[in-house]
Amino acid sequence: MKNRRKVSWPLIFIAPFFIVYIIFNLVPIISGVYISLTSWRGFGALKYVGVDNYIRLFSRDPTFLNAILNSVIIMLEGMIPLQVFSLIFASVLNQKLILGGKSFIRNAFFLPYITTPVAIGLIFSVLLDQHTGMVNFVLMKIGILGSQFDWLHTASVAKPLVAVMIFWRYFGYVTLFYLAGLQTINKQIYDAATVDGSGRVRTFVSITLPLMQPVIMFQVVMGILGTLRTFEEPLMLFNSYEGGINHAAQTMNMKYFQTAFQQSQFGYGASMGYVMFLMIGAFTLLYFTVVRRFAGTDYAGGSDE
Amino acid sequence: MKYTLPRIVLTALSIGGAIAFLLPFYLMFVMSTENNAQIFAGLSLIPGTNLLRNFQGIGGFTYFRPFLNSIIVGASSVVLTVFFSAMAGFGIAKYNFKHKDVVFGLILATLMVPPEIGIIAYVTQMRIMHLNDTYLPLIIPSMANAFGVFWMTGYMKNSIPAEILDSGKIDGCNDMGIFLRLVLPIIKPALFTLSIVSFVQSWNNYMLPLVLINDPRRFTVPLAIAAVGTQFIPDYGARILGITIGILPVFLIFLFTSKVVTKGLTEGAVKG
Numbered sequence: 001m002k003n004r005r006k007v008s009w010p011l012i013f014i015a016p017f018f019i020v021y022i023i024f025n026l027v028p029i030i031s032g033v034y035i036s037l038t039s040w041r042g043f044g045a046l047k048y049v050g051v052d053n054y055i056r057l058f059s060r061d062p063t064f065l066n067a068i069l070n071s072v073i074i075m076l077e078g079m080i081p082l083q084v085f086s087l088i089f090a091s092v093l094n095q096k097l098i099l100g101g102k103s104f105i106r107n108a109f110f111l112p113y114i115t116t117p118v119a120i121g122l123i124f125s126v127l128l129d130q131h132t133g134m135v136n137f138v139l140m141k142i143g144i145l146g147s148q149f150d151w152l153h154t155a156s157v158a159k160p161l162v163a164v165m166i167f168w169r170y171f172g173y174v175t176l177f178y179l180a181g182l183q184t185i186n187k188q189i190y191d192a193a194t195v196d197g198s199g200r201v202r203t204f205v206s207i208t209l210p211l212m213q214p215v216i217m218f219q220v221v222m223g224i225l226g227t228l229r230t231f232e233e234p235l236m237l238f239n240s241y242e243g244g245i246n247h248a249a250q251t252m253n254m255k256y257f258q259t260a261f262q263q264s265q266f267g268y269g270a271s272m273g274y275v276m277f278l279m280i281g282a283f284t285l286l287y288f289t290v291v292r293r294f295a296g297t298d299y300a301g302g303s304d305e
Numbered sequence: 306m307k308y309t310l311p312r313i314v315l316t317a318l319s320i321g322g323a324i325a326f327l328l329p330f331y332l333m334f335v336m337s338t339e340n341n342a343q344i345f346a347g348l349s350l351i352p353g354t355n356l357l358r359n360f361q362g363i364g365g366f367t368y369f370r371p372f373l374n375s376i377i378v379g380a381s382s383v384v385l386t387v388f389f390s391a392m393a394g395f396g397i398a399k400y401n402f403k404h405k406d407v408v409f410g411l412i413l414a415t416l417m418v419p420p421e422i423g424i425i426a427y428v429t430q431m432r433i434m435h436l437n438d439t440y441l442p443l444i445i446p447s448m449a450n451a452f453g454v455f456w457m458t459g460y461m462k463n464s465i466p467a468e469i470l471d472s473g474k475i476d477g478c479n480d481m482g483i484f485l486r487l488v489l490p491i492i493k494p495a496l497f498t499l500s501i502v503s504f505v506q507s508w509n510n511y512m513l514p515l516v517l518i519n520d521p522r523r524f525t526v527p528l529a530i531a532a533v534g535t536q537f538i539p540d541y542g543a544r545i546l547g548i549t550i551g552i553l554p555v556f557l558i559f560l561f562t563s564k565v566v567t568k569g570l571t572e573g574a575v576k577g
Contacts, residue, residue: 009480013396014408016389021415021449028423028430035426042429092315099308099316101323107563108323111330114559114566116509118527119552122534123329126336126545134332137348168326173570180572221417229419232511232527239535253421260425261516270425277422284417 036270046267053271064272066247067255068279074159074234074251075227075283078166082174083220087212089171090178091204109172117169121236124165128152128237152238158248165233170226174219181215182208217291221284228280229253252276330552337546344541355542362543363533363550370522371529372554378440378525379507382447386503387496389448394457395484399465409458416451421512428516438520443513453499456569460495461488498569501562505555526551 036053038046057064092098098105112120127134128151139145151157185208193203209216231253234243241258243250250258256276260269336344339353360368397409431442465488473483489496511527518524524532533547559566 007480008402010396010400010402010405012481013392013400013484017393017412017449017451017454020389020446021451024427024446024449025415025418025420025423028426029418030423031430032423032426035429089319092319097312097315098319099312101316101320103563105319105323106567107559108327110563110567111556111559112326113570114505114509114555115552116511116527116530116555118509118511118531118534119548122530122548123333125534126548127329127332132344132541134348141348168329172326176567176571180568225417225419229421236531236534256421257512257515266425266429273422273425277419280419281417 032270032273035267036274038267040267042264042266049267053268054275056268057271057275063247063250064255064275067250067252068276070159070243070248070250071228071230071252071279072283074162074166074230074249075224077160077163078170078227078230079220079223081163082167082170083216083223085167086171086174087178087216090175090182091208093175093179094182095200106172106176109175111172112169113173115169117232118236120165120169121233124161124233125152125237125239128161153245155245155248158234158238158244161237162230162234162249162251165237166227166230169233170223174223177219178212178215181212185211213291221287224283224287225280228276228283231257252279330556333545333549337542337549339542341539341541353542355540356546359540359543359546362538362540363547368529368533368547368550371524371526374440374523375508375526378443379504381440381444382507383500383504385444386447386450386453387499390450390453390457390499391461391489391492391496392484393454394461395465395488397454397458398461399467399470412451412454415449416455420446424512424516431517437517438523440523442517443507443510443525447503447507450503453503456499457492457495461492464495465491494565498565501558501566502569505558505566508555526554 035046037048037050039049039052040046093102093105126132128136130136130148130150130152133151135151136145136148140148151161189207189211190203193207198206230251234249234251235241235254238244238249241250241254241262243254252272253276256269256272259265259272263269331350335349335352337359338356339349340355340358343349343353343355393412397405397412427442428437431437436442469487469491470480470483473480473487478486508526510525511531514525514528515531518528521532530548530551533544533551538544538547
């Protein structure tokens with residue numbers, strides 16, 4: 001060891017991460033590409049079929065295209081209110097407008113985020129049950145509904161229900177995330193704005209939003225990635241891989257798992273995984289492009305300090 | 306602080322919203338204590354009388370078997386995640402080396418790759434190695450927790466003095482010794498936070514056990530919740546009790562560590 005004193009310690013420290021990631025994530029991802037080019041059903045020999053699976057996806061499987069569309073709609077219906085209301089609520093919390101009960105408020109809103117997602121879907125299925133669910137009881141008592149509404153077997157409300165679950169799960173987390181971002185903004189900037197006669201709304205639009213842009217961008221990207229992958233909540237809410245009546249809330253991941261593991265179509269299912277991956281990547285890129293066009297910054301990723 | 310009208314309204318709205326967010330949990334708790342007649346009778350905010358019978362309905366204490374499994378998986382995952390994340394974070398935060406930005410960028414990029422993309426080949430690999438229906442495939446990947454590395458790097462940048470490498474060398478430690486004997490004790494709070502967060506991550510994980518564990522004796526908690534929640538049990542309250550008990554451990558952990566967890570998950574990522 002004495003004549004080889006240049007041991008690269010950082011390499012030794014970081015290498016385990018990459019070794020494990022390569023063996024347990026990257027190798028499956030890459031070898032799965034080959035599976036996606038076969039008609040394999042999980043046992044026996046692999047029969048190479050070229051890009052047949054990919055052609056089938058787009059030309060002969062309307063439920064897959066439906067699942068893509070569903071995921072995108074659920075993402076938009078969930079994400080837009082989530083980001084807007086979280087940012088507003090974080091600003092309220094940051095301006096010391098709350099008189100008391102702050103830690104109760106923080107923890108109550110945060111609790112759904114750490115709740116097992118499987119349980120979230122089941123909780124909503126219990127609350128929305130046509131005959132025993134609290135939602136129908138309350139809505140009928142206050143006269144909004146005349147009779148028991150069948151929430152879980154009505155296609156038109158399926159996606160909004162999933163969006164509500166997403167909102168409930170993430171609202172507290174995203175709010176605290178934005179609050180942490182707001183607290184890094186220098187107070188003197190706000191004082192200066194107040195001296196210049198800038199009102200609350202004006203200050204929010206022309207000071208807070210631009211300064212928060214990196215944090216918002218990071219949060220939105222992670223949100224897009226997360227909500228496009230929605231799986232457990234609708235699976236448990238409707239108790240099926242089909243996501244309710246007429247595949248109304250079947251997401252990409254539900255279709256992927258249904259095809260691969262419930263129907264044992266490993267080859268065909270694998271091809272769905274890669275299309276899904278490309279879709280998610282495309283959406284992230286699209287978002288980056290739009291933000292850059294409108295905000296004129298080359299920011300890309302977490303914040304530097 | 307002045308009690309102005311807007312402040313009173315905003316405070317009332319926030320507390321009302323917080324209660325509304327908690328309501329589903331409370332209703333689950335109430336319904337898990339009721340018998341079928343009480344549940345069908347409608348909205349009740351007072352617990353019923355059927356808790357013990359419902360508990361027998363989900364199999365009594367045998368229902369806790371998956372909890373033991375989840376604790377085994379979770380504890381092992383925590384140890385691996387925390388140790389290897391801290392080590393990688395130390396390597397990135399306190400050393401300068403060629404292409405460091407690229408290395409850190411790659412770790413961040415793995416955060417953006419949905420882990421289920423390669424799951425078919427992963428399951429196949431594990432079946433070939435006869436590791437399906439074991440916990441190893443659920444545990445080993447925690448050695449490469451990108452979130453953990455990202456989080457630890459941010460923490461160590463600010464909390465480990467730059468002189469620590471030199472001071473350790475004077476004492477005759479090599480760098481691994483410095484990490485084990487000097488760095489780990491300093492970052493104890495961070496190790497604790499990441500432990501809690503990664504335990505919750507592991508506890509809530511559903512996709513991997515769903516496709517890897519078929520033996521009900523080896524079910525983890527989300528599999529057990531899903532089973533009890535979707536199968537037919539004559540007592541409706543028993544089903545609900547099964548779901549409620551399943552989320553209780555994470556709630557208890559959160560009750561005692563809420564400050565650490567909320568800060569760790571939000572500020573850590575913002576400041577990283």
